[in-house]
Amino acid sequence: MKKRWITGILCIAIAAGMLGGCASGNSQETTGSQADSKAVEATEPGKQAETEGEESSLISEPVQMTLAFADGDENAKIAITEIANRFMKKYPNVSLLIVPSNGTAYNEFLKTKSGVGEFPEIVEMRDPAGYVRAGMLAPLPAEITSLLQTTAEFDGTVYTAALAAGDTRGIIYNKNYFEENKLEIPKNWDEFIALCEKIEDLGDMAPLAVGAADIWHMGYWFYKIYDDNVLSQDPDFIEHCYDGSADWTSPEVLKTFEQLKQTFTYAQNGWSSTPDAQMPTFLVNDMAAMLYSAPYMFASIESADPDFEMGWFPVADEEGTMRLVGGSVPGGWSISAEAAENPNKKTVGEEFIKFFFAPENYAIYCEALNAIPSTKITPEFNRTQVMDDVIEATKNADNLSVLWNNRVGKDELPPDFRNFTYKTLIEMCQGTKTVETASTEIAATWKTAMQSFNPITGVGIE
Amino acid sequence: MLEAVPLFRKAGIQMKSKKIKIDKVVLAFIGPAFLFYTIFIVLPTISSVYYSFTSWDGINPNIKFIGLANYKEIFTSVRFRNALKNTVILTVFISIFENAIALALALLVDSVKWGKRFFRSAFYIPVLLSGIVSGFIWKIIYNYNFGVINTLLENIGRAGWKQDWIGNPKLTLIMVGVVLVWKGSGYYMVIYLASLQSVSTDVMEASIVDGAGPFQRFKSITIPLISGAFTINFTLSLINGLKVFDQISVMTDGGPGFSTETIVYLLYKSGFNEGRQGYGTAIGIVLLFIIIFLNTVQQKFLKRRETQL
Numbered sequence: 001m002k003k004r005w006i007t008g009i010l011c012i013a014i015a016a017g018m019l020g021g022c023a024s025g026n027s028q029e030t031t032g033s034q035a036d037s038k039a040v041e042a043t044e045p046g047k048q049a050e051t052e053g054e055e056s057s058l059i060s061e062p063v064q065m066t067l068a069f070a071d072g073d074e075n076a077k078i079a080i081t082e083i084a085n086r087f088m089k090k091y092p093n094v095s096l097l098i099v100p101s102n103g104t105a106y107n108e109f110l111k112t113k114s115g116v117g118e119f120p121e122i123v124e125m126r127d128p129a130g131y132v133r134a135g136m137l138a139p140l141p142a143e144i145t146s147l148l149q150t151t152a153e154f155d156g157t158v159y160t161a162a163l164a165a166g167d168t169r170g171i172i173y174n175k176n177y178f179e180e181n182k183l184e185i186p187k188n189w190d191e192f193i194a195l196c197e198k199i200e201d202l203g204d205m206a207p208l209a210v211g212a213a214d215i216w217h218m219g220y221w222f223y224k225i226y227d228d229n230v231l232s233q234d235p236d237f238i239e240h241c242y243d244g245s246a247d248w249t250s251p252e253v254l255k256t257f258e259q260l261k262q263t264f265t266y267a268q269n270g271w272s273s274t275p276d277a278q279m280p281t282f283l284v285n286d287m288a289a290m291l292y293s294a295p296y297m298f299a300s301i302e303s304a305d306p307d308f309e310m311g312w313f314p315v316a317d318e319e320g321t322m323r324l325v326g327g328s329v330p331g332g333w334s335i336s337a338e339a340a341e342n343p344n345k346k347t348v349g350e351e352f353i354k355f356f357f358a359p360e361n362y363a364i365y366c367e368a369l370n371a372i373p374s375t376k377i378t379p380e381f382n383r384t385q386v387m388d389d390v391i392e393a394t395k396n397a398d399n400l401s402v403l404w405n406n407r408v409g410k411d412e413l414p415p416d417f418r419n420f421t422y423k424t425l426i427e428m429c430q431g432t433k434t435v436e437t438a439s440t441e442i443a444a445t446w447k448t449a450m451q452s453f454n455p456i457t458g459v460g461i462e
Numbered sequence: 463m464l465e466a467v468p469l470f471r472k473a474g475i476q477m478k479s480k481k482i483k484i485d486k487v488v489l490a491f492i493g494p495a496f497l498f499y500t501i502f503i504v505l506p507t508i509s510s511v512y513y514s515f516t517s518w519d520g521i522n523p524n525i526k527f528i529g530l531a532n533y534k535e536i537f538t539s540v541r542f543r544n545a546l547k548n549t550v551i552l553t554v555f556i557s558i559f560e561n562a563i564a565l566a567l568a569l570l571v572d573s574v575k576w577g578k579r580f581f582r583s584a585f586y587i588p589v590l591l592s593g594i595v596s597g598f599i600w601k602i603i604y605n606y607n608f609g610v611i612n613t614l615l616e617n618i619g620r621a622g623w624k625q626d627w628i629g630n631p632k633l634t635l636i637m638v639g640v641v642l643v644w645k646g647s648g649y650y651m652v653i654y655l656a657s658l659q660s661v662s663t664d665v666m667e668a669s670i671v672d673g674a675g676p677f678q679r680f681k682s683i684t685i686p687l688i689s690g691a692f693t694i695n696f697t698l699s700l701i702n703g704l705k706v707f708d709q710i711s712v713m714t715d716g717g718p719g720f721s722t723e724t725i726v727y728l729l730y731k732s733g734f735n736e737g738r739q740g741y742g743t744a745i746g747i748v749l750l751f752i753i754i755f756l757n758t759v760q761q762k763f764l765k766r767r768e769t770q771l
Contacts, residue, residue, distance in 0.1 A: 107735070108734045108735065111520050111521060111734060114521055115520070127737075130519055130521045130522065130737055131521055133522055134519075134521045134522035134523060134524075135523075136521070212718070213629075213714075213715070213717070213718075214715075215715060215717065268607070269606060269607070269626065270605075270606025270607055270626045270629050271629070272626065272629040272717070272718040273604070273605070273606055273626055273627070273628045273629030273714075273718065274605075274606065274607070274629075278607075278608075281608075282607075287607065415519070415736045415737040415738055416731075416732065416735075416736035416737075416738060419731070419735070419736060420541070423716075423717060423718075423719045423720050424719065424720075426717060426718050426719045427631065427718070427719030427720070427721075430630075430631060430718060430719065432631050432719065433719075441540070444540075445541075448535065448538075448539070451531075452517055452528075452531070452738075460517065
């Protein structure tokens with residue numbers, strides 16, 4: 001009898017402990033969400049006291065929705081939180097719970113959330129193709145898509161509203177150093193290489209700052225040279241690789257790799273172990289004269305040294321043709337298909353996206369991130385001279401294209417191909433592989449990847 | 463008087479004419495752990511076997527069965543072979559150096575007259591750091607332009623010795639290994655130390671009387687008597703070497719290029735980063751068999767050595 005009592009007490013204690021553990025886990029998660037949602041709500045100036053501008057007619061009953069975005073960039077976090085605050089102020093019966101993605105690895109965060117059945121209801125998508133194929137995103141109505149300059153379609157349907165146009169890349173340079181040494185802005189690729197050579201001869205600093213410890217940073221230079229040499233000859237190169245009429249050992253590809261290797265000889269020592277986040281340090285401390293990057297870097301450089309005289313120019317190809325990154329990207333705001341099944345949530349989700357792109361709100365985002373607006377109506381926001389130069393360059397460019405890994409349809413890359421290519425190219429630029437070996441290995445990997453993913457034959461996308 | 467108790471009775475299971483009676487107290491104790499182990503280890507392992515035969519991308523609920531295609535790709539993939547090579551190099555490196563340094567530290571701590579506790583704690587401190595934290599610390603130390611090592615070399619007039627410690631593909635894997643050895647040696651030291659302290663002083667004193675020198679005593683008495691610790695430590699460092707992840711993730715992201723990409727890291731990259739959950743799971747299953755095989759071979763070898771000694 002005594003034994004039974006002890007057994008019973010032990011079982012209850014263990015069960016209570018387990019449940020307690022679960023409960024505390026849940027409560028932590030909820031608190032995390034609530035903390036963030038409270039952070040959103042707390043910054044709402046006078047949500048209860050101030051009712052000016054409130055509109056409660058959007059939905060009949062209070063609605064709470066989860067909102068997730070890549071919060072690795074502090075500026076993005078501040079701007080989107082501010083817009084979410086404004087939205088909740090306008091619609092007091094709507095509560096947006098910001099789900100923190102805690103910085104990096106946003107795609108993994110979304111995958112985990114979808115795996116545990118907590119896919120956010122209003123969500124910034126980076127690589128939407130897989131989620132569209134999985135039926136997890138809801139189509140966006142014309143009243144949202146009509147706000148945007150261009151949209152990315154998946155079989156004729158739009159699922160995302162790009163937060164900004166494709167980040168136009170160019171050279172951010174040390175203006176004072178250029179003036180002191182009478183260095184001129186190059187008009188074509190050969191002049192650019194001559195400029196690098198000249199800076200190297202001066203011996204004061206490295207001509208280029210490169211942060212290839214972040215693998216995606218490789219994409220900056222790769223896409224620029226690939227666009228100039230390969231896409232200029234065959235805009236549908238990837239599609240043709242799928243159907244077998246082009247491949248990764250072609251002369252254009254080899255030329256791309258050669259030029260890339262040459263460019264990296266002008267990078268600072270230790271470029272392969274230097275992260276992208278250290279790039280401003282190299283520029284403002286006179287350790288490198290130029291950096292090829294996107295406009296998001298302007299704010300980081302300014303905060304690293306407000307007195308740094310920054311200049312910007314795009315790099316043309318050998319003939320002087322200006323082929324730049326730009327246009328609409330497939331990523332952007334989406335509404336989950338599950339949320340869209342609830343009419344109230346669908347209404348709130350769509351209204352939030354429209355609200356985000358309203359000029360007075362969108363200006364906050366564009367200014368914080370130096371983003372190139374994706375909307376037809378350009379919002380008014382404070383822009384630096386370099387940002388004006390970027391926008392001007394995109395207007396005058398001979399060609400604007402979306403990054404190779406941002407394309408959908410027949411130009412969509414196999415899932416692991418981009419990273420494999422960048423890693424192989426790092427080895428090539430470090431001299432552990434020749435241009436020919438790199439090209440052969442990439443071609444072989446393409447063939448293997450095509451066996452499990454080919455938009456032409458439909459393999460891997462059914 | 464000692465009573466011989468059958469093993470199954472000790473475990474709480476009483477056999478009465480082929481009828482098994484399980485003690486409820488025992489069940490109450492092992493039940494929750496068994497349940498947890500089944501839910502979080504056994505079931506995912508079984509489901510992993512299934513997923514390894516699919517092309518699942520980790521998102522799409524429509525999972526397609528593709529037979530042995532993932533395994534075929536693994537065994538023909540240059541990238542997997544490279545990851546296997548890196549894993550073997552790293553495992554061998556850390557198994558040897560972790561144990562050698564741990565043994566040296568244990569002998570040192572065992573022989574010091576004063577400050578024994580201090581040294582034991584000091585050498586153990588790196589073990590307490592998480593893999594992520596130690597990775598971040600060493601990433602800063604190794605930094606080419608701002609790191610302590612290169613700055614020091616520059617300050618002592620040896621700028622020519624500066625290296626891109628985690629950017630040079632010929633060095634990086636070993637540099638990651640150094641961090642693992644630094645972090646892990648203290649743990650193995652404690653095991654060696656416990657074993658050393660159990661070596662009988664009588665035997666040692668007898669050997670001194672017989673005229674054995676320090677090296678002879680170490681070779682012929684200490685080593686055989688702590689051979690059990692060798693078996694445990696080599697087994698643990700082998701398993702830890704095969705599943706290194708944190709430091710690689712933080713310090714090199716598998717790079718530069720593929721120079722530090724290990725099997726576990728390739729598994730993670732394929733499954734989570736590159737949208738190939740099925741392929742990543744198949745790598746996990748292959749790794750499971752590699753660990754079972756290596757561990758069995760190592761156990762047999764070390765046990766044989768233990769018996770011989």
